[in-house]
Amino acid sequence: MTVPTIDLAVIGGSGLYQFPGLENASRRAMDTPYGPASGDIVLGDFAGKRLAFLARHGESHALAPHRVNYRANLWALHALGARRVIGVNAVGGIRADMGPRVLVVPDQLIDYTHGRVTSFCDVEGAEVRHIDFSEPYTAALRQALLDAAGRAGIAVIDGGCYGATQGPRLETRAEIARMKRDGCDLVGMTGMPEAALARELELDYACLALVANFAAGCGDEAEISIEEIFAHLAAATAQVPVLITAMLS
Template identity: 85%
Template sequence: MSIDLAVIGGSGLYNFPGLENARRQSVDTPFGPASGDVVTGDFAGKRLAFLARHGESHSLPPHRVNYRANLWALHQLGARRVVGVNAVGGIRDDMGPRVIVVPDQIIDYTHGRFTSFCDVEGAEVKHIDFSEPYTASLRRDLLAAAARAGVPAIDGGCYGATQGPRLETRAEIARMKRDGCDLVGMTGMPEAALARELELEYACLALVANFAAGCGDEEEISIEEIFAHLAAATAEVPKILGAMLAG
């Protein structure tokens, strides 16, 4: 099966709007079950595969997502280009609620996750080059597509991946800011590294749902406001991906 693009949906994106001739597939993997069925169909004249990272009912917290199974399933179905859609908090001043960012770097603060396909007994050990964690050509295509679709998107930024599911303290965000992080999220790793191990093209569409703790003017982070901002940003995703697939 030929898949032109695979999309991994994060919080707020549990199905892909506008997908035609949709077909659900359960994919067996050597790493256990994926987050759910992979839904394939036609979008913007191309074949698209969609997988909800947290499950379609948001039943999987970030640290319990089977990232290895998810990437393996998409790869097994023939995907070669993968866009991860991630809900994030903004640290940098210009990355406030409803802003869309295509980051170019990542710092991993997670722990206790299966971070490599090499963790399996007898597997070949691969030392991947991860100096540029996102595929440059796919990043460029996303940014160009956003411009054609009339959707503002920021080029570049460092994504700090935290463990979750709790939000971070002000001190943790202050440390991340000193480290050079512009965004904070809970699902960026090990997804990006696993995609690289499988030699997949991979890029991230980061949707800012809120300012991180101690950033912006917000004294408290309201979950209701987070999901309202996230819904607004999520509505722009099909426009960007449609423009990219249409070429």
Template identity: 85%
Template sequence: MTSSIDLAVIGGSGLYKFPGLENTSRQSVDTPYGPASGDVVIGDFAGRRIAFLARHGESHTLPPHRVNYRANLWALQHLGARRVIGVNAVGGIRADMGPRVIVIPDQVIDYTHGRYTSFCDVEGAGVKHIDFSEPYTASLRTALIGAAHRAGVAVIDGGCYGATQGPRLETRAEIARMKRDGCDLVGMTGMPEACLARELELDYACLALVANFAAGCGDEAEISIEEIFAHLAAATAQVPPILAELLKT
């Protein structure tokens, strides 16, 4: 299927509907990999057509390890998307990546297990060895950083996203290991989304919204879910102006 979709956005925790989306229609896509997280909502934003999909479902019913990442990416491509922005809630490991900070990472370490990580994992599919040395599309990252600057939104350029299984938060020891490994952020949904987008030859980049410091990295004795969602709400409010500028390019 072809479409005039200019950008697809996959919303993470706290972003279940895209603010300001007008003239919307809902598309339910049958995929070879089962159901996507929900309907894809297509509409007008900043004078362009975008597709929006809530990664966890619009009522946040899907935990990170149960998201059908293959169906989500396939559905967006089927509807005509060629550029995809993944919006991900994360924890900060690096000292300058505290709550409400927005990061555009450039590397990934995958600690997940038991997820379908490739479209090759079906009977009769060919084996495809993608180059994943740079997991995010450089040109889209550059455009996203420039869009944030034009929108007046501070972002950090670069950082390593460590993807964990979830849905539980990590132990202090696990975060200490991830820090030794070179991770700057920790999240639960960055993989296999990024590598599946690469297999489909989609341009893909991540807007990582820091909801909290990871275990042992901040002053808090205990991480409060209420505080996490308050920080997420503040960071999420910065996403539409960034994407409005991105759509000008």
């Protein structure tokens, strides 16, 4: 069977459940050796190229971060022919310049999650592979995102450390203070094991982080408002198709 060519796959996080502007769209329900993916993969034409889109939490946001079947998602995209994947992640900002509505292309991460299936090797009889994860994101794909942002006139911060927490609750002030001491600039709940699984499949992978709020204790707010989070996310998410257009064209 001929594997169709997909120029880019986008995994949408909170606030990005469909990809605007996708033409000639069709849906594929993928059966994987690791169970069901988060939902149908939507294939279509965008900016003259072939794009695949998958909503990480499902199109109705039914899947909490620790319940996402990351293995099935990455395996399904790979099986359809994707070789470059952009993970769009909603995050909280820890660093002072990473406030609400800011876009960041991180270059490092720290994994604080627990209990998640983190490898394709975690199957009886599978070959155990020790991947090099010194640089968790593909440099060339990161640079393609940054260059596209420049062409589109979209402000994006180059670099930063993403701290992946378990969720779905937000973090305590003490937890964020620890993460800041550890060197984290952003906090999110879905960055891992997605990045590591992409590396195991030899996919080019980069993260586009959309800052929805300042993390606990990092802003002026006494309490983080969920309503404000989604308002900030909507504004940041509106820039994603523009950036991807510049990247593909």
